[in-house]
Amino acid sequence: MKLKGDSSTTRALNRRLILNQIRRNGPMSRSALTAAVGLSPAAVTFVTAELIAEGLLVEGEAQLGAAGRRPIPLEIDYASKLSLGIKVSVDNIRGVITDLSTRIIGEVVLPLADHAPDTVVRVVAAATDHLVAEAGATRDRVIGVGLAVSGQVDAEKGICRQEQRFGWRDVPLAGLLAELLDVPVWVDNDANAYAVSQHLFGHGRGRHSIAAIAVGRGIGAGLVSNSQLHRGASGAAGEFGHSFEQRGRRCECGRDGCLETWCGDIGLLQTWRERDPGSDGKDINDLAAAVAAGDPVAVAIIEDSAQRLGRHVASLVNVFDPEIIVFGGEGVRFGRRLIDPIRKLLGEYCYSGPRPIAIDWEGTGWARGAAALAVQHFFNFEATGGYSPERKDKDHHRAA
Numbered sequence: 001m002k003l004k005g006d007s008s009t010t011r012a013l014n015r016r017l018i019l020n021q022i023r024r025n026g027p028m029s030r031s032a033l034t035a036a037v038g039l040s041p042a043a044v045t046f047v048t049a050e051l052i053a054e055g056l057l058v059e060g061e062a063q064l065g066a067a068g069r070r071p072i073p074l075e076i077d078y079a080s081k082l083s084l085g086i087k088v089s090v091d092n093i094r095g096v097i098t099d100l101s102t103r104i105i106g107e108v109v110l111p112l113a114d115h116a117p118d119t120v121v122r123v124v125a126a127a128t129d130h131l132v133a134e135a136g137a138t139r140d141r142v143i144g145v146g147l148a149v150s151g152q153v154d155a156e157k158g159i160c161r162q163e164q165r166f167g168w169r170d171v172p173l174a175g176l177l178a179e180l181l182d183v184p185v186w187v188d189n190d191a192n193a194y195a196v197s198q199h200l201f202g203h204g205r206g207r208h209s210i211a212a213i214a215v216g217r218g219i220g221a222g223l224v225s226n227s228q229l230h231r232g233a234s235g236a237a238g239e240f241g242h243s244f245e246q247r248g249r250r251c252e253c254g255r256d257g258c259l260e261t262w263c264g265d266i267g268l269l270q271t272w273r274e275r276d277p278g279s280d281g282k283d284i285n286d287l288a289a290a291v292a293a294g295d296p297v298a299v300a301i302i303e304d305s306a307q308r309l310g311r312h313v314a315s316l317v318n319v320f321d322p323e324i325i326v327f328g329g330e331g332v333r334f335g336r337r338l339i340d341p342i343r344k345l346l347g348e349y350c351y352s353g354p355r356p357i358a359i360d361w362e363g364t365g366w367a368r369g370a371a372a373l374a375v376q377h378f379f380n381f382e383a384t385g386g387y388s389p390e391r392k393d394k395d396h397h398r399a400a
């Protein structure tokens with residue numbers, strides 16, 4: 001059994017090498033692949049033939065090359081498989097079904113009546129059924145479900161360690177969901193999932209180290225280092241929003257003065273009420289509208305938030321030294337009022353010079369991030385992590 005395992009590991013590694021090379025670079029000929037991945041021409045021919053037979057690779061139009069040769073480019077058939085991504089929020093869950101490039105094919109939002117794990121898992125299962133049916137897909141094309149939640153997650157075991165907003169401690173989310181679905185399930189922190197998607201197909205594509213910072217109701221950072229997600233010793237890396245900013249506001253995590261209490265949606269609304277009592281009862285979209293209309297109090301609140309955020313992001317850059325910073329989440333709704341001051345601060349306080357900053361204006365980043373969890377495992381053929389009721393019996397990753 002050991003030998004068989006070893007040979008399938010080599011096979012999996014070679015497939016991973018070739019698929020990822022094409023994912024990063026776009027269509028490539030067999031000879032270009034041979035040069036790039038360091039396998040023999042025979043091995044490349046064998047692996048690519050297998051991937052073509054499985055429908056994962058397709059041959060493109062032959063290109064006229066040097067000396068009259070016409071190499072045939074090979075491209076990933078991103079439509080050949082489907083991924084499901086679900087972002088769990090306080091009031092609802094947002095689900096998407098995507099192709100292997102995390103391009104969205106269908107979307108659904110379902111309300112959450114309460115935060116009992118059973119309720120959340122049932123609603124997520126209903127969303128996946130709806131998405132698969134809407135896309136007219138068969139289950140065998142679905143590579144798995146990625147579930148993104150805020151809070152601390154043990155991604156290896158599929159357990160949410162703590163999530164204060166939901167009152168969760170050690171909830172085996174992936175296991176509960178996999179009992180209802182017959183596909184593999186992965187669960188991760190939402191900012192981590194977001195960083196994975198930006199690394200695979202977003203602004204961080206082709207980079208080795210990125211800091212993806214998501215600002216919305218909460219504030220999180222997903223860090224990719226050496227092309228791997230950095231989780232930390234307890235899975236809590238990137239809990240950026242709980243950095244200490246200023247005393248005077250109690251955070252959902254129980255501490256006093258976390259960055260989130262000043263710069264997250266709820267913190268911004270509290271500041272607005274304090275400075276403009278007339279704003280009582282208004283929501284975050286109202287604040288964005290007031291900023292867009294040039295309301296001086298609203299504008300000052302966002303500029304103040306940008307100063308606070310910018311200082312912390314600059315510290316993060318000095319510690320982590322990423323190639324690029326990606327900003328996403330609902331916070332980008334404040335546009336340049338928020339981003340420009342941050343950019344200026346980074347120019348002043350990044351020790352080794354300012355970094356490229358990419359803004360992800362898409363509102364679908366969270367759910368796409370969740371879908372990227374399954375896609376990442378597909379491209380890496382990882383044999384660990386995630387949860388599936390069948391995983392004890394067969395290696396579903398390899399079968400993918």
Ligand SMILES: [Zn+2]
Nearest residue numbers: 242251253258
């Ligand atoms: Zn906190």
